[in-house]
Amino acid sequence: MTESKGDDWQQGINEFLHYLEVARQLSPHTLSNYRRDLEKFSAYCQHNTIADPALVHSADVRQWVAQLHRGGLAGPSLQRALSALRSFYKYRARNGEKNNPALGIQAPKSAKKLPKALDADNMQQLLAIDGDDWLSLRDRAILELFYSSGLRLSELVNLNQQDIDLSKALVTVTGKGNKMRALPIGSFAIKALRDWFSVRADAKPVDNAVFLSKQGRRLGQRSIQQRLKKHSVQQGVNQSVHPHMLRHSFASHILESSSDLRAVQELLGHANISTTQVYTHLDFQHLAKVYDKAHPRANRKTSKVDN
The missing domain is CATH 1.10.150.130 (Tyrosine recombinase, N-terminal domain)
Incomplete structure (x- = not known):
């Protein structure tokens, strides 16, 4: 055969x-x-x-x-x-076969997707949570701290009370590779955290976590994701908001104001600045929009050339 x-x-x-x-x-x-x-x-x-x-x-x-x-x-x-x-x-x-035709051949690189970020107005809209009940105070503190300090979701979930020093306006987080870094906390986040700490004990905490469920246990990642989704709908933010989007927004807004890529790298806890450089694309998008609106000859619809 x-x-x-x-x-x-x-x-x-x-x-x-x-x-x-x-x-x-x-x-x-x-x-x-x-x-x-x-x-x-x-x-x-x-x-x-x-x-x-x-x-x-x-x-x-x-x-x-x-x-x-x-x-x-x-x-x-x-x-x-x-x-x-x-x-x-x-x-x-x-x-005994010596041929390896795949050696040295690299795949074409895919276009790197830019992280999505909320603009300043949408961010303010999201953070404007009404209510002084236990859940509202906790969730407002979570959102304010996310945006104030650019935390990863895992970093926020793992926070313990001793990691936050409101008198010095600092939060100490343990990031990837167990690397610790101290980050500033903004005034709005400090107020939100003080309000939250004033009622935190009502849940009868069973551990030292900063953010608790109603049962007094450490609040999990999935719960935070669900609460953020709920608030983004309630606040009328017309896009799907996830915790990492708040980190992206923090980074892009800082970069827009300061143009200090190294500082943003340190704040985000990136080991390599190439990871941070993706935010320069976001910053350029913002600058391009400003240019289009502000430059007399940028808007093709209104700019005419005489014959």
């Missing part, structure tokens, strides 16, 4: 996946991803009459990646497919 031209590919893929399952003990989910990516490449090669994995060249891999990219596959998915292909050929090298 004549072997089909896909037998070399299928046998090679099956042997490789068996090795990953037995020797590397990878999860079924990871194995499934490897199989899908490798079978896609196998189909591409067979369509182009490359029946043997040993005959693949780097140009073939580049063309495959370009085809997937044109088809809308994002950068991370392309990078994962290339990683699977490199691992496949690395495994084959154990049996």
Whole structure:
């Protein structure tokens, strides 16, 4: 019986996946991803009459990646497919095959999505929560502290009472990599926190968390997300607001006023300033809008050139 031209590919893929399952003990989910990516490449090669994995060249891999990219596959998915292909050929090298056509080939980078931020008016609208009941005081303190100090959701949830010094207007947070940083607290947030601390004990706290549920336990991330969503609807903010949006708003508003990227990096607790630089794009968007409104020759609809 004549072997089909896909037998070399299928046998090679099956042997490789068996090795990953037995020797590397990878999860079924990871194995499934490897199989899908490798079978896609196998189909591409067979369509182009490359029946043997040993005959693949780097140009073939580049063309495959370009085809997937044109088809809308994002950068991370392309990078994962290339990683699977490199691992496949690395495994084959154990049996003496020297060819690894995926080496040195990088996936096209996806366009980086800009973080969404509320403008100053929408932020003021969101923070204007009415009411002096227990929940309103707690939620107002949460929102004010988020926006005042640019905290991550996890940082806010993990705050304990000793982490806040209202007399010095400072909050100490433990960020990624267990790195601690001290951040200033604005006057509105200080007032909101004082109001909250005046009623916090009503929940009969069972731990030292700053923000509590009605049962006196540390308030969880999901609860804060739900409360923020509820308030954004009640306050008439016409977009879906999540905790990280308050952090983005904090960063972009500080940058708009100061243009001090290094200071924003320190306040946000970014290890690398390249992470912070995304906010320069937000700042440019703001400046572009100001330019369009203010410059006499920026508005094409109203600016006319005499003949």
